[in-house]
Structures are given as C-alpha cells and as structure tokens.
Amino acid sequence: MQIPNHNRAARVNELVTRLREKGHRITPQRLAILKLLVENESHPSVEQVYEQIRPDFPTTSLATVYKTVNMLKEEGEILELGFANHSSRYDSNRPYSHPHLICIHCQDIIDAEVIEMAEFPDTLTEKYGYQILNHRVDFYGICPKCQMEAQKPE
Ligand SMILES: [Zn+2]
Ligand SMILES: [Zn+2]
Numbered sequence: 001m002q003i004p005n006h007n008r009a010a011r012v013n014e015l016v017t018r019l020r021e022k023g024h025r026i027t028p029q030r031l032a033i034l035k036l037l038v039e040n041e042s043h044p045s046v047e048q049v050y051e052q053i054r055p056d057f058p059t060t061s062l063a064t065v066y067k068t069v070n071m072l073k074e075e076g077e078i079l080e081l082g083f084a085n086h087s088s089r090y091d092s093n094r095p096y097s098h099p100h101l102i103c104i105h106c107q108d109i110i111d112a113e114v115i116e117m118a119e120f121p122d123t124l125t126e127k128y129g130y131q132i133l134n135h136r137v138d139f140y141g142i143c144p145k146c147q148m149e150a151q152k153p154e
Contacts, residue, residue: 012039015092024075033049034068036053043089047087077095089109091111108145
C-alpha cells in the first residue's frame, strides 16, 4: 500500500499532529530530530541525526535520538533498514516497504521510484498464495557523485 506522494514539510506537520494526539510531547529538539528523519533524503543513521542536530541543540544526547526513533517505530511512523555491517538507516517520510538504491562507496541511500514494484505483492499473492506483509528490496551500486569522483584526474 502506497501513501500518495506529498511534500516532506506537510508530512512533518501531519506526523507532529498525530504524535501529539497520541499523547507524545514534541519538544523543539524532538521536532528537529523528526524533521531530519523525514526531510533528509539520504536515510540517516541515528549517529548521523545526532551529528546534524548537535550544533543547534548542544545538550541533545545520542539516547534522545534513539528514544525518538523508538517512539516512531512504536507508532509505525518510520521504516528501519538494518544492515549486518553498519548502523541501521531510517526513513520517516515513507514508513512502509519501498525499494532503495544504496551506494557501496559513500553509503548514501535514496528511494528508488519503481512503478512496477507496487504490483509485485499482488503478483506474489496470486502465484504463491502468500499474504504479503512487507518486503525489502535494495539495489546496490555506485552513485553518480562517486562515479564522478572516480573519474577525476589525479
Ligand atoms: Zn556514493
Ligand atoms: Zn526510503
């Protein structure tokens, strides 16, 4: 199931409203963390969120970021991408399964907009009788930026 596309600022506002309705307190630093998790297109890790938040909120701890991520997980408002050899990365803009492009060089992760993918679960249900709950599709490669850097003369 896909939520229709909408801009990320609107998603932040909806998210804050929904979290407040559920009784969560949204402090200015929590809001800043939420914004990063929704608006940062490269799917930050908890550590990356922490690094980016610290200049504005020097008293923020790594634990605060973890707590916010856990709250979002409990509410089903964030997608976690776990990896065997590095930190989990997060997408709170689209908190449901969707395909990603992952750069093996700089570890950048972006959403891969593939229309065909939306029909995949139905096809699998028809073919195998499974009720599909979620999926994980990662495309590994080298991003355009890293390709450019590799081509630069010495
Ligand atoms: Zn790259
Ligand atoms: Zn994503």
